[in-house]
Structure formats: C-alpha cells, structure tokens
Amino acid sequence: MVFANLGNFYFFAMIHVSAFVHPSVKIPDSAVVGPWCLVDEGAEIGEGVVLESRVHVYGGVNIKPETHVYDGAVLGAPPQDLKYAGEETRLEIGAHCTIREYCTLNRGTVQGGGCTRVGDQVLIMAYSHIGHDCQIGRGAVIANGCQFGGHVRIGEFATIGGVTAIQQRNQVGAYAFVGGTYKVDRDVPPCTKASGTPIRYCGLNLHALRLHPEEFPEERIRNLEQAYRMLYRSGRPASEVIEELKKGPEHLFQAFFDDHWAGSIVRP
Numbered sequence: 001m002v003f004a005n006l007g008n009f010y011f012f013a014m015i016h017v018s019a020f021v022h023p024s025v026k027i028p029d030s031a032v033v034g035p036w037c038l039v040d041e042g043a044e045i046g047e048g049v050v051l052e053s054r055v056h057v058y059g060g061v062n063i064k065p066e067t068h069v070y071d072g073a074v075l076g077a078p079p080q081d082l083k084y085a086g087e088e089t090r091l092e093i094g095a096h097c098t099i100r101e102y103c104t105l106n107r108g109t110v111q112g113g114g115c116t117r118v119g120d121q122v123l124i125m126a127y128s129h130i131g132h133d134c135q136i137g138r139g140a141v142i143a144n145g146c147q148f149g150g151h152v153r154i155g156e157f158a159t160i161g162g163v164t165a166i167q168q169r170n171q172v173g174a175y176a177f178v179g180g181t182y183k184v185d186r187d188v189p190p191c192t193k194a195s196g197t198p199i200r201y202c203g204l205n206l207h208a209l210r211l212h213p214e215e216f217p218e219e220r221i222r223n224l225e226q227a228y229r230m231l232y233r234s235g236r237p238a239s240e241v242i243e244e245l246k247k248g249p250e251h252l253f254q255a256f257f258d259d260h261w262a263g264s265i266v267r268p
C-alpha cells in the first residue's frame with residue numbers, strides 16, 4: 001500500500017488496487033482502504049477510517065470517523081440467528097474505535113431492534129466476536145478472544161478480560177471489570193469486579209472509578225459501597241433492595257435495572 005504516514009497522520013487517501021469498493025460507496029479523501037478489502041453496497045465509511053487489509057465491510061455497516069480496523073476483521077455479516085430471514089439490519093461502529101485482527105461483528109435482528117451498536121472509543125482486541133444486537137458502551141475494552149452471544153450489553157468504560165464468554169442477553173454494567181477466561185451467565189452490576197467459576201461479585205472496581213475522579217468523587221464511591229453492602233450483606237431479599245436502587249438517585253442503577261435486565265445477578 002502506498003500512502004504517506006508520518007506521526008500517524010495520513011496525508012492522502014488511497015484505495016489499494018486489490019481492494020473492491022462498491023461504486024455506490026463514497027470513501028472520504030482522508031480514509032484508507034488497504035489490500036484485498038471488500039466494502040459492499042450500503043456500507044458507510046467515515047472520515048479518517050483505516051481498513052488495513054482483508055477487511056470485509058458488509059452493507060448496512062456505518063463506521064464513524066477515525067476508527068481503525070486491522071487485518072481480517074469481518075464487519076456486519078448476517079446475524080447467526082435461525083430467526084433471521086434476510087431483513088435489512090445494521091451495525092453501527094462509533095468514532096475513534098480500534099478493532100483488531102480477525103474480529104467478527106454481526107448485524108442486528110428485527111426482533112432485537114435491528115442494530116448492533118459499538119460506542120465511541122471502544123477497543124476490541126483480536127479474535128473477539130460481537131453477536132447480533134449487542135450494545136457496547138463508550139470507552140469499553142474487550143480483550144483478546146472474547147465471545148459475546150446475541151443481545152449482550154456492555155456499559156461504558158467496562159473492561160472484559162481475555163477469552164471470556166458472555167451468554168446471550170446478559171449484561172456488564174458501566175465501569176465494571178470481568179476477569180479473563182470466565183463464563184458470564186449472570187449480570188455484572190455497574191462499578192463492580194467479577195471473577196471465578198461460577199462468576200461472582202468481588203467488590204467495587206475502585207481502579208476504574210478513580211480513573212474518572214470527575215465522575216466519581218469520594219462521596220459517590222461511598223454511596224456505591226453502601227448500596228452493594230445492602231444488596232449483598234444485609235440479609236434482605238435481593239429483589240427488595242434492587243427495587244430501592246432502581247428508584248434511588250444513582251443513574252447507573254436506573255440504567256442497569258431496566259427492561260433489558262433478565263432478573264439474574266452475580267452473587268458473592
């Protein structure tokens with residue numbers, strides 16, 4: 001591939017001679033499409049997007065500006081769902097994302113809202129799979145080889161350790177951390193750590209909270225600690241405490257315990 005790259009700034013766009021871009025797709029001057037890439041009809045490529053090589057972007061995919069996609073990634077293939085009958089659905093990838101080698105991200109299904117979404121500034125490491133209708137929040141980090149079933153939700157700035165599998169329809173809350181090589185078959189609440197087999201609650205994710213001091217002053221952290229003591233240590237029924245948290249002032253609980261919540265939660 002021949003293009004100028006000084007200090008990570010691309011000075012002119014290029015579509016490699018071996019790449020195929022459907023004639024109806026507009027590639028911005030600032031974008032790069034590398035060797036053997038395929039960009040299908042109906043795809044949308046933003047300013048400054050880089051497709052390294054052998055990347056397949058299906059129709060119905062919208063890649064926002066300054067996202068970098070590495071070798072062999074497949075973006076927007078049809079959902080692996082037996083109910084899928086060829087409907088037009090979408091995959092939206094936010095700005096300033098990094099999608100590493102051989103990741104697969106599927107489009108949504110009509111039954112799941114029609115769109116798989118990846119927020120801004122998300123890092124998805126090599127060989128990971130994002131299933132249909134998943135919703136990945138801003139700033140999330142998904143380590144190598146993670147496997148997400150359909151309808152999984154990952155909150156903003158959450159971190160998922162490598163080779164972890166998340167069962168369909170489960171969620172990991174904002175600012176939470178899940179260790180590597182685990183099976184997540186229950187929901188992981190916001191701002192917590194989870195690990196073990198079976199997966200279990202391991203306390204607050206103080207490292208992440210203190211990386212965002214403007215969002216999490218000490219008083220808010222103390223309130224979160226109190227909430228989880230009520231949930232896990234008070235001896236009260238979990239359902240009763242959860243109803244209180246849903247009605248309380250902490251918006252992360254309100255967002256987590258919404259209509260998507262399936263009623264299961266990690267335990268200590």
